[in-house]
Amino acid sequence: MIQRAAYAFGDATVIAKRNVIKIKRVPEVLVFVLLSPIMFVLLFAYVFGDSIQVPGGDYREFLIAGIFVQTVLFGSTFTGAGLADDMQKGIINRFRSLPMSRSAVLAGRTSSDIIYNLLSLAIMSLTGLIVGWRIRDSILEAVAAFALLLLFAYAFSWVMASVGLMIPSVEVINNATFMILFPLTFLANTFVPTENLPSGVRTFAEWNPVSSAAQAVRELFGNIPPDAPEPTAWSLQHPTLYTLLWIAAIIAVFAPLSVRQYKRATSR
Amino acid sequence: MSDVIEASGLTKRYGQVVALDGLDLTVPEATVLGLLGPNGAGKTTAVSILATLLQPDAGAATVAGFDVCRAAEQVRKQIGLSGQYAAVDEHLTGFENLDMIGRLYRLGRRRARDRARELLERFGLADAADRPVKTYSGGMRRRLDLAGALVAEPRVLFLDEPTTGLDPRSRTELWGVIRELVGRGATLLLTTQYLEEADQLADDILVIDHGRAIAHGTADELKRDVGGERIHVAVCSQEEVPVAREVLARFATAEIHVDIGSRELIAPIRGGAQVLTQALRALDDRHVALNDVGLRRPTLDEVFLALTGRTAEEQEHDRAAPDATEREEVA
Numbered sequence: 001m002i003q004r005a006a007y008a009f010g011d012a013t014v015i016a017k018r019n020v021i022k023i024k025r026v027p028e029v030l031v032f033v034l035l036s037p038i039m040f041v042l043l044f045a046y047v048f049g050d051s052i053q054v055p056g057g058d059y060r061e062f063l064i065a066g067i068f069v070q071t072v073l074f075g076s077t078f079t080g081a082g083l084a085d086d087m088q089k090g091i092i093n094r095f096r097s098l099p100m101s102r103s104a105v106l107a108g109r110t111s112s113d114i115i116y117n118l119l120s121l122a123i124m125s126l127t128g129l130i131v132g133w134r135i136r137d138s139i140l141e142a143v144a145a146f147a148l149l150l151l152f153a154y155a156f157s158w159v160m161a162s163v164g165l166m167i168p169s170v171e172v173i174n175n176a177t178f179m180i181l182f183p184l185t186f187l188a189n190t191f192v193p194t195e196n197l198p199s200g201v202r203t204f205a206e207w208n209p210v211s212s213a214a215q216a217v218r219e220l221f222g223n224i225p226p227d228a229p230e231p232t233a234w235s236l237q238h239p240t241l242y243t244l245l246w247i248a249a250i251i252a253v254f255a256p257l258s259v260r261q262y263k264r265a266t267s268r
Numbered sequence: 269m270s271d272v273i274e275a276s277g278l279t280k281r282y283g284q285v286v287a288l289d290g291l292d293l294t295v296p297e298a299t300v301l302g303l304l305g306p307n308g309a310g311k312t313t314a315v316s317i318l319a320t321l322l323q324p325d326a327g328a329a330t331v332a333g334f335d336v337c338r339a340a341e342q343v344r345k346q347i348g349l350s351g352q353y354a355a356v357d358e359h360l361t362g363f364e365n366l367d368m369i370g371r372l373y374r375l376g377r378r379r380a381r382d383r384a385r386e387l388l389e390r391f392g393l394a395d396a397a398d399r400p401v402k403t404y405s406g407g408m409r410r411r412l413d414l415a416g417a418l419v420a421e422p423r424v425l426f427l428d429e430p431t432t433g434l435d436p437r438s439r440t441e442l443w444g445v446i447r448e449l450v451g452r453g454a455t456l457l458l459t460t461q462y463l464e465e466a467d468q469l470a471d472d473i474l475v476i477d478h479g480r481a482i483a484h485g486t487a488d489e490l491k492r493d494v495g496g497e498r499i500h501v502a503v504c505s506q507e508e509v510p511v512a513r514e515v516l517a518r519f520a521t522a523e524i525h526v527d528i529g530s531r532e533l534i535a536p537i538r539g540g541a542q543v544l545t546q547a548l549r550a551l552d553d554r555h556v557a558l559n560d561v562g563l564r565r566p567t568l569d570e571v572f573l574a575l576t577g578r579t580a581e582e583q584e585h586d587r588a589a590p591d592a593t594e595r596e597e598v599a
Contacts, residue, residue, distance in 0.1 A: 011371075093349070097319050097321060097348075099344040099345045264323075
């Protein structure tokens with residue numbers, strides 16, 4: 001049992017190392033990963049910022065956490081696209097013919113994709129600081145906020161792994177995930193407070209884990225002004241706990257599901 | 269000699285499409301079985317099942333004594349697979365690709381590295397070892413892919429259309445590599461739609477079509493079954509054509525095909541080289557000057573036509589098959 005786990009860990013490390021080499025060899029991908037959050041920060045801060053009302057009145061302070069969540073969520077698309085690409089090119093077949101652990105390709109992929117998110121969080125934090133966002137609570141809470149973002153992204157990586165194995169086409173994946181993730185990040189308190197949303201959408205937004213993640217990160221960074229109204233939904237009253245529950249549930253469902261898919265995956 | 273690969277009644281359906289329809293096959297130790305058939309005949313499906321990538325709907329198979337469904341993990345330790353589409357990572361270097369595979373076979377850090385260098389050397393890729401595979405030619409990628417299958421020195425090798433899409437030179441090169449492997453005692457199952465390739469590399473050929481075996485034997489046996497050896501003669505001048513025709517008519521078992529323009533005659537015979545010798549003597553007696561002469565046996569293309577009523581090309585017009593003409597030169 002321990003032997004097996006050690007093998008699985010070793011195999012996953014080999015796969016993760018391979019993916020890291022690829023990040024280095026194809027730096028173009030990184031450029032887009034890093035530029036799109038900058039674009040979002042600037043677009044919302046300077047174009048829509050003045051017309052969106054938030055409690056406390058500082059929209060940029062409110063916005064950054066939302067962009068953080070949106071970006072790491074979209075970052076999970078890489079997991080799906082990467083696996084779809086490996087399927088298409090027959091690399092998954094090669095891996096599946098090897099006496100390696102059945103979970104290693106997925107575990108390695110989801111782990112190495114954290115690097116994209118780490119980098120984009122770093123760039124976004126810098127951009128945020130430039131436009132006036134600040135970490136107002138302790139460093140420890142800030143670290144917790146970043147850790148929560150990475151965990152959230154990691155959980156969605158497993159969802160995308162499952163999608164990537166189901167639809168082995170990079171183009172379709174990119175379009176399909178866009179169609180799912182875009183509404184998910186907009187029907188939330190990422191860019192506007194849930195109070196501003198119409199009532200049906202509002203309930204969805206309040207219980208949307210994207211909202212709770214953004215709320216949790218705002219709390220941890222100290223970006224919620226003291227005079228902001230207390231949220232009415234339980235999910236937003238306990239955003240960190242609620243987000244962690246989602247993360248656990250997503251991993252518990254999608255990790256075994258995608259390993260099962262991997263065992264049966266054939267590209268042709 | 270024991271059978272290293274054994275399959276019986278393999279069946280696989282994809283919805284309405286029957287990919288495999290009760291396929292049986294055996295490959296004795298240290299021999300090569302050529303699985304020959306057109307596109308969509310079920311070759312890749314068969315290899316996928318034997319290499320544990322796919323579960324059959326019915327039937328059973330063992331590789332190196334292990335059941336491919338119940339002991340898949342054991343099977344994987346015994347096999348090397350090289351696919352139709354070069355399954356190497358193009359962003360990694362040749363060395364990194366092989367090193368990674370070695371690590372995944374759990375050879376250990378040191379052994380994986382040594383083995384990678386060794387194989388790159390052997391496959392003539394040492395100079396390109398530290399370049400990303402992206403920069404490799406098609407032939408180099410295939411060699412690397414094949415090297416990947418050999419990392420753990422497996423007892424059993426599956427090569428799924430190893431030369432599809434390669435230019436003739438790279439193909440000949442790869443054939444050399446494969447022959448060398450077999451010389452070292454590997455058991456090999458090779459799929460191909462190139463009739464010449466099966467003839468060149470396989471001890472035994474299984475022709476499959478629509479997921480079923482339709483013929484089995486050595487290349488020679490298959491050709492003999494279809495029958496019809498022919499004497500092929502090219503004379504020096506056109507005046508000699510009628511004389512040659514008259515002589516050959518004494519040996520021919522059926523109508524002689526004559527091409528006046530190229531001064532060529534093709535006479536179906538029975539009796540092989542012996543009859544050819546007699547025919548040559550008879551031609552010489554009449555002082556017919558010959559440009560070229562040979563005993564021509566049917567190509568595997570013709571075998572396929574005789575077996576299925578279609579030529580292999582009719583099924584794969586989008587792929588160029590190599591020139592499949594074979595002749596045994598006696599002159």
